[in-house]
Amino acid sequence: MPSEKDISIxxxxxYSADSExxxxxGLGLARKGVKQFWVTLFDSGSEVPxxxxxxxxxxxxxxxxxxRYDFSFATLKLSRELRRRKVDLIQTHLYEASLVGLLAGRFxxxxxxxxxxxxxxxxxxxxxxxxxxxxxxxxxTADHIVTLGGAVKEHLVSREGVPAEKINVVYQGxxxxxxxxxxxxxSRIRNEFGISESEILIGTxxxxxxxxxxxxxxxxxxxxxxxxxxxxxFFVGGGGEQAGLAxxxxxxxLGDRVIFAGFRNDVAACMKAxxxxxxxxxxxAFCQVLIETMSVGTPLISTDVGGASEVIxxxxxxxxxxxxxxxxxxxxxxxxINDPARKAAMAEAGQKFVRGRFTLERxxxxxxxxxxxxxGRGN
Numbered sequence: 001m002p003s004e005k006d007i008s009i010x011x012x013x014x015y016s017a018d019s020e021x022x023x024x025x026g027l028g029l030a031r032k033g034v035k036q037f038w039v040t041l042f043d044s045g046s047e048v049p050x051x052x053x054x055x056x057x058x059x060x061x062x063x064x065x066x067x068r069y070d071f072s073f074a075t076l077k078l079s080r081e082l083r084r085r086k087v088d089l090i091q092t093h094l095y096e097a098s099l100v101g102l103l104a105g106r107f108x109x110x111x112x113x114x115x116x117x118x119x120x121x122x123x124x125x126x127x128x129x130x131x132x133x134x135x136x137x138x139x140x141t142a143d144h145i146v147t148l149g150g151a152v153k154e155h156l157v158s159r160e161g162v163p164a165e166k167i168n169v170v171y172q173g174x175x176x177x178x179x180x181x182x183x184x185x186x187s188r189i190r191n192e193f194g195i196s197e198s199e200i201l202i203g204t205x206x207x208x209x210x211x212x213x214x215x216x217x218x219x220x221x222x223x224x225x226x227x228x229x230x231x232x233x234f235f236v237g238g239g240g241e242q243a244g245l246a247x248x249x250x251x252x253x254l255g256d257r258v259i260f261a262g263f264r265n266d267v268a269a270c271m272k273a274x275x276x277x278x279x280x281x282x283x284x285a286f287c288q289v290l291i292e293t294m295s296v297g298t299p300l301i302s303t304d305v306g307g308a309s310e311v312i313x314x315x316x317x318x319x320x321x322x323x324x325x326x327x328x329x330x331x332x333x334x335x336x337i338n339d340p341a342r343k344a345a346m347a348e349a350g351q352k353f354v355r356g357r358f359t360l361e362r363x364x365x366x367x368x369x370x371x372x373x374x375x376g377r378g379n
Contacts, residue, residue, distance in 0.1 A: 007371060010082060010090040010110075012039040012101035017060070018049040020179075021148075021172055021288070022093070028364030030055040034371070037085055041065050041074060041097045068096070075103045082108035088375055091146070092138075094118060099134055102141045112374050115142035117152050120285040120306045121159065136160055144374060146367070148172045149286030149307030168370055171310075173363025174291060176355050179268050181296055186272030193259055195273070199230045200337060203274035203298075205267065205289045206281070208240035213280035213303065213324065215248055220330035222252045228337060233258040236270050271296045276336050276343070281305055282323050291358050294318065294350035299343040301332045317350035 009029070013022060017038050029036060036058045038049075043064040052060045061081065063074040082090065082104060089112040092101035098115055105113040115138050139145060139160055145167045147153045153169050156162040195201055202221070206212050214235070225231055235245075235258060242260070249258045264270055271277060277293040277300050284306035291311060293300045302308045304320040312318035319336070321328040336343045371377075 006035075007375065007377070008035045008037070008086060008088045009371065010037040010039060010085075010087045010101075012041065012078070012090065012092050012097045012104075013045075014041050014094040014097040015044050016040060016049070017045065017052065020174075023049070023051050024173065024175055024360055025364070025367065026058065027051055027055060028360065029368065030058055032364070032368050033057070034368070037061070037081070037087060039063060039078060039081075039097075039101075041100055063100070065100075071096075071100055075100050075107070078104035079107035082110050088112065089114060089371060091116060092142075095131070095134065095138075098138045102138055106141070112144070113142050114144045114146060114374075115139060116146045116148075117156065118148065118285055120152055120155055120283055142166075144168065144370075146170050146370070147285070149310055151307040151310065152285045170363060170366045170370070171358055172286060172288060172291075173360035174288070174295065174354075174358050175360050176295055179292055179295055181266075181268040181272035183272070185266070185269035186274075189266070189269050189273035193234070193261070195232055195234075195259075199232050200228060200276070201232050201234050201274045202333065203234040203236060203271060203277045204279065205236045205271070205277065205293075206279075207237050208235075208242040208245050210241060211282045212240070213282045214245055216324055216326045217278055217280040217329055218248060218252055218254065218258075219326035220333060221257070222254060223326075223330055224333060225254065225257060227334075231257065234261060234270070234274060235259065236261045236264055236267065238263050267292065268296050271298050274298050276301065276333065278329065278333065279303065279308075280323075280329060284308065286310070290318075291354045294347070294354045297347050297351045299336060299347040300350060301329070301336065311354065312350070313353075316346065317353050318346055 017040055038052055038060045040062045043066055046062045048060045052058045063077055065074045087110055090101055090105040090110050091114040092098035093116045102113055139162045147169050150169050153167045156167055157164050271293050277298050279289055279302040281303055286307040290302055300318040302312055303323040305323050312320055314320040319332050321332050
C-alpha cells in the first residue's frame, strides 16, 4: 500500500488561493508532506501565490476562465491534469470552482471528490433556481463534504437532504501569531482616519452585499446618534452594493459619521482600533470575522445566524441579537456603551476561548486524518 506521504491532492478555488484559510491549509498540509496541486478557475488568479511558490511539493495552475462560458474548456483541461498527475483526491472550494472541480473529477475518474461547503443558505435567500439546483447537485455528486462549522452541516441535512454521515465538520483554524494587534497599532489606525479618543468607533468588516445587513446597523445608529453624537462607523471592505450603501448613508444623514475604509491588509489593527465590532449579517456559514475580532480582544455584537452561536456564548464571550432587527442592534450597542466593564470582561473571555479552541494545528490534523481515512491509509 502507498505510504501516507504519497498522497496527491488537488485543491480548486474560484478566484484566489491566497486567502488566510487556504494559505494556512496549504502550508499545514505541506508540513505533513502532502503533494499538492492548487488550481484557480478564473483568470484573476494568474499569478502564483507566494506561499505556493515557497511550499514543498506544491504546484499551481490557473485555468484562466474569463466567464462561465469558459467552464467547459476549464473542466476538460482540469480533468486531463488530474489524470496526468494521478491525483488521489480533489477538494473543491466555493460555488463555481466546485462545479468545475467535481465535473473534472468525474471525467478523470479521480478516486475521491470532496466538496468544501463554505456558505449556508445564501442561494435560498437569493431565491434563484439555478444556484439552488447546483448547490444540491454538488452536494449529491461529492463523495464527502467538509463544512467549517456545525450550522452548515445542520442546514445540509435538514434543508437539502444530505445524509449526515457524508458530512464532516472541520472548524477553521487560525494562526493567532499572525492575527493579533497592539494598542499602538490600533492608535495608528485611529490617527490615520482622524478618530479622536473621545469618539466611539464601531467597526464592521466584510463585503457590501445585501445579506451582510449593513443597513440594519445604519438604521440603529441613525437613532443612537441623537443620544450619542460621538459615534463613528468604520466600514472595512468593499464590493457588492457599496454605491447603494453610500447613498443610504447620505439619506440617513450619517455622511460625516461613516468611514468607508476599503479593503485593508492590516485588518487586525483595524479591529483593535474599534471600541466595538458589530456583525449584522443576515446569513453566515462559519464567519471568521467573529473569531478574528475575539482573537484581537475587541468587544463583539453579532446577529445570531449560522454558526455564530458556535463561537459566541451570549452574555459571556459576546452578544447575540436576532437578524434583521435594528431595534435589537440598537439596544445591544447602547448596553455596550453604558457598561464598559462588562463589555471588557466579555472581550477578555472571548479572546481566551477562541485562542484555545480554533487552533491551526487542530484544523490541519483533523483534515489530514480525514484524507487518510477516505483513501484507506489511516490506522
